[in-house]
Amino acid sequence: MFALAQHVHSMGTKNNTAEMASLVYADPLRSMQLIRVPKASSTSLSVVARRMVGCSPPGPCCKFPGDPPGSCPRRELFACETQFKVIGCTGHHVDYRALLDAKVRSITILREPRSRALSAYFYPGHHHNSDCRRGLLPCFEDYLVDPRFRNVATKMFAGEYAYAPARTCASSRDCKFSLERAQEALQSHFAFVGVAEMWELSLVVLHRKFPWFAPDRDEFGLSEGTSDSEKLGAVAGNASAAVALPAHRGVVRINRDATYLDFKNMALARYATALQQQSALDVQLYAAALQRLCRELHTLHLWRLKKVQRYWRSRLPAQYAASVDQCR
Secondary structure, three states: OHHHHHHHHHHOOOOOOHHHHOOOOOOOOOOEEEEOOOOOOHHHHHHHHHHHOOOOOOOOOOOOOOOOOOOOOOHHHHHHHHOOOEEOOOOOOOOHHHHHOOOOOEEEEEOOHHHHHHHHHOOOOOOOOOOOOOOHHHHHHHHHHOHHHOOHHHHHHOOOOOOOOOOEEOOOOOOOEEHHHHHHHHHHOOOEEEEHHHHHHHHHHHHHHOOOOOOOHHHHOOOOOOOOOHHHHHHHOOHHHHHHOOHHHOOOOOOOOHHHHHHHHHHHHHOHHHHHHHOHHHHHHHHHHHHHHHHHHHHOOOOOOHHHHHHHHHHOOHHHHHHOOOOO
């Protein structure tokens, strides 16, 4: 995929159709908004966002020493937010005015909601009801019905903090933070919406939409399922940080712990209905993100490539195949 992104970059904006041109942002950015849906590869995307607006040193958006402590390798990585180069560079709040402002380029990435929710439950800190002391399964059952952790992406796209105990609903007639409002944002107010399960292909689309932004090989491996911390050190330009940090505290925060994987398999089987109910609106929003990515692959003339088709089919979660008829 990196080679394909290089080819796209070399093409620039030449030979664009009018439909393609409507998707392309030809001018370099001085600032942008990053909407960070928790546990959806947003740390990896923050590395890309910082480079897009010229933040230095290279690395992820984070506030030293990080949450959990040790997950942010350098104090200087926070400057990108204080300089207002990347709005929302850290945390999970949304500047809704900026999202609606056509002059501000907003980008984001979504992950399959049930997998995202399970990952969040096993991550330290505020991503779940970590103050619960009733045991793993009772606390997990509480987590599934806690309004703070329901439909977090829908809340964010509709303008609310990810973990606010706000009501969500399908129609804007019934509540403020609705799927209808979130889907309108997804279709009309984002310059780029990636899909975590298709990280590399999402980056190809991003580089096609921002043709002035040269691809970086290291960034294409940020969400490839490795848990070593060497990539964090390489991207952050600090080799000693890579050695000092535990493996699970790098840019790539994919949990490969056997306890987590066993629990995940059990939960997907035993709590399938509860997981679906917890993220019912987010599931529909994720399907809309897949549909958007599929349309852009066609518009940008990428779908005709067999390599792209194979990549898509190998990474598309099976339960969403019927949602994207154009990409089969």
